[in-house]
Amino acid sequence: xxxxxxxxxxxxxxxxxxxxxxxxxxxxxxxxxxxxxxxxxxxxxxxxxxxxxxxxxxxxxxxxxxxxxxxxxxxxxxxxxxxxxxxxxxxxxxxxxxxxxxxxxxxxxxx
Amino acid sequence: xxxxxxxxxxxxxxxxxxxxxxxxxxxxxxxxxxxxxxxxxxxxxxxxxxxxxxxxxxxxxxxxxxxxxxxxxxxxxxxxxxxxxxxxxxxxxxxxxxxxxxxxxxxxxxxxxx
Numbered sequence: 001x002x003x004x005x006x007x008x009x010x011x012x013x014x015x016x017x018x019x020x021x022x023x024x025x026x027x028x029x030x031x032x033x034x035x036x037x038x039x040x041x042x043x044x045x046x047x048x049x050x051x052x053x054x055x056x057x058x059x060x061x062x063x064x065x066x067x068x069x070x071x072x073x074x075x076x077x078x079x080x081x082x083x084x085x086x087x088x089x090x091x092x093x094x095x096x097x098x099x100x101x102x103x104x105x106x107x108x109x110x111x
Numbered sequence: 112x113x114x115x116x117x118x119x120x121x122x123x124x125x126x127x128x129x130x131x132x133x134x135x136x137x138x139x140x141x142x143x144x145x146x147x148x149x150x151x152x153x154x155x156x157x158x159x160x161x162x163x164x165x166x167x168x169x170x171x172x173x174x175x176x177x178x179x180x181x182x183x184x185x186x187x188x189x190x191x192x193x194x195x196x197x198x199x200x201x202x203x204x205x206x207x208x209x210x211x212x213x214x215x216x217x218x219x220x221x222x223x224x225x
Contacts, residue, residue, distance in 0.1 A: 031212065033212075033213070033214075035214075035216075041218045041219060042115070042201060042216035042217050042218040042219055043154070043201070043203075043214075043216040044216070045213045045214060045215070048212055048213065088153050088154070090153075092212075095167065097142070097144055097156075097158075097159030097161070097166045097167035098156040098159070098167050098169060099144075099156060099214065100156070101146075101153035101154045101155070102153050103151075103152055103153045104152075104153050
């Protein structure tokens with residue numbers, strides 16, 4: 001498969017806890033992005049990290065990137081029930097407009 | 112809301128038929144990409160159009176074809192439908208030509224092939 005891998009496939013936590021999702025990919029990249037999807041509908045862009053960056057923050061989100069290990073992680077701090085969704089990483093390798101998505105992590109935050 | 116609209120939202124077809132899905136890009140965006148998402152999987156890249164030309168294509172057969180119009184709206188056409196074509200089809204637009212730094216997705220068209 002050309003897709004990257006994400007783990008865990010599913011994650012269930014309590015409100016207020018932190019959630020960490022991991023993504024591994026196979027080729028060199030220009031950037032890596034994280035998207036969120038609610039109930040099989042459209043994806044929403046969360047954050048982008050470039051290949052020359054190691055860490056990036058946006059509100060309650062923290063993304064790290066390790067290009068030597070071809071991996072990234074997304075941390076959601078102080079989770080809320082509204083964070084319940086599927087989260088996907090996507091890599092841009094400058095291949096004619098193609099983003100390669102992982103298989104996603106299904107996050108469930110219980111109130 | 113992203114400003115990207117897709118129609119129809121749901122569609123049921125039978126094997127062998129042809130289907131056309133439509134997408135209106137967010138205002139000011141000149142690049143549109145189409146993705147197929149099977150149940151429980153991540154989206155897979157079908158192709159991208161930039162200024163009405165195909166800018167890249169994924170591993171999909173020629174019976175998947177597309178168009179982009181001068182107003183940057185787009186169509187995805189699938190001929191000779193197969194059962195495995197059942198999926199959520201997502202359209203995404205972006206601001207800069209060929210730049211994938213942030214995609215704005217529509218809500219998708221759920222296609223069922225019987």
